[in-house]
Amino acid sequence: MKIITVSREFGSGGRELGKRLADALGMQYYDREILTALAEQTAMDEAYVSKKMEQGNMQHFPITFARTFSYGGGENNTTKLLAEQQKLLKKIAEKGGDFVIIGRNADIALGEYHPLNLFVYADMESKVNRCMAREEGNLTAAEMAKRIKQVDKGRKKSRELMTERAWGAKETYHLCINTSDVTIKEIVPAIAEYAKIMLGRNAE
Numbered sequence: 001m002k003i004i005t006v007s008r009e010f011g012s013g014g015r016e017l018g019k020r021l022a023d024a025l026g027m028q029y030y031d032r033e034i035l036t037a038l039a040e041q042t043a044m045d046e047a048y049v050s051k052k053m054e055q056g057n058m059q060h061f062p063i064t065f066a067r068t069f070s071y072g073g074g075e076n077n078t079t080k081l082l083a084e085q086q087k088l089l090k091k092i093a094e095k096g097g098d099f100v101i102i103g104r105n106a107d108i109a110l111g112e113y114h115p116l117n118l119f120v121y122a123d124m125e126s127k128v129n130r131c132m133a134r135e136e137g138n139l140t141a142a143e144m145a146k147r148i149k150q151v152d153k154g155r156k157k158s159r160e161l162m163t164e165r166a167w168g169a170k171e172t173y174h175l176c177i178n179t180s181d182v183t184i185k186e187i188v189p190a191i192a193e194y195a196k197i198m199l200g201r202n203a204e
Contacts, residue, residue: 002027002098002199003115005107007167010151011127011144013179014120018102020185024192028099030092038085082161085109103155107173108163116198118191119173124148126180174198 004021008014015031022029035050089109092099101110107117122130128144139147159167170176175194177187 001093001096001113003093003106003110003113004100004118004195004199005110005115006100006102006118006120007105007107007173008103008120009122009127009168010148010155011131012120012122013130013184015102016184017118017120017177017179017188017191018100020188021192021195022100024188025098025100025195028097029102030099031102034085034088034092034101034104037088038081041084041088042081044081079161082158105159105162108159108165116175116195117173119168119170119176120179121168121176122178122180 004018004025004027006014006018006021008017018031019029021027039045039048085104086109089101089104089106092101093110093113107115124145127148128141131144131148132139132141156167159165165172175191175198177191179187
């Protein structure tokens with residue numbers, strides 16, 4: 001079984017890169033399907049689940065507590081969602097097959113399977129432009145930049161609950177990809193070749 005995890009800054013094009021990479025390598029692709037399953041499993045509204053996971057509002061729970069991934073009536077919903085999300089990721093891996101998975105701190109949750117871990121980032125101008133081009137609404141560039149920072153702050157908080165390996169730190173990933181001023185489609189073939197080499201090595 002071969003697994004590629006794609007962690008990414010909001011607006012960096014990580015989702016598109018992951019989907020194109022999965023297609024190039026003939027692998028399954030998991031992204032919002034996990035969010036939908038998580039909402040169904042917890043009987044929560046999908047939009048609410050998405051918002052809670054983006055906020056990463058877990059400052060009241062120490063990192064040592066979270067590593068157990070157990071919860072009861074006293075914990076907040078975000079902690080519960082993270083615990084359920086890890087269970088879902090494990091179930092996907094247990095099914096076997098090769099796949100690319102976007103976000104969800106899958107590189108940590110599925111570490112025992114030795115995935116190839118990518119991190120996608122870009123400068124703020126590129127991220128703002130990418131977000132404003134794909135989203136409807138009346139946000140200004142400044143408002144979009146603020147939203148990007150908020151989402152990434154939530155992703156960082158979520159990760160801190162799971163591990164001390166910093167979100168976005170180069171030491172945490174096999175490959176960090178800068179998508180500033182590039183077309184995602186054009187760089188995927190090179191990334192696919194890199195992935196083939198690394199996944200082949202891991203399989204030995």
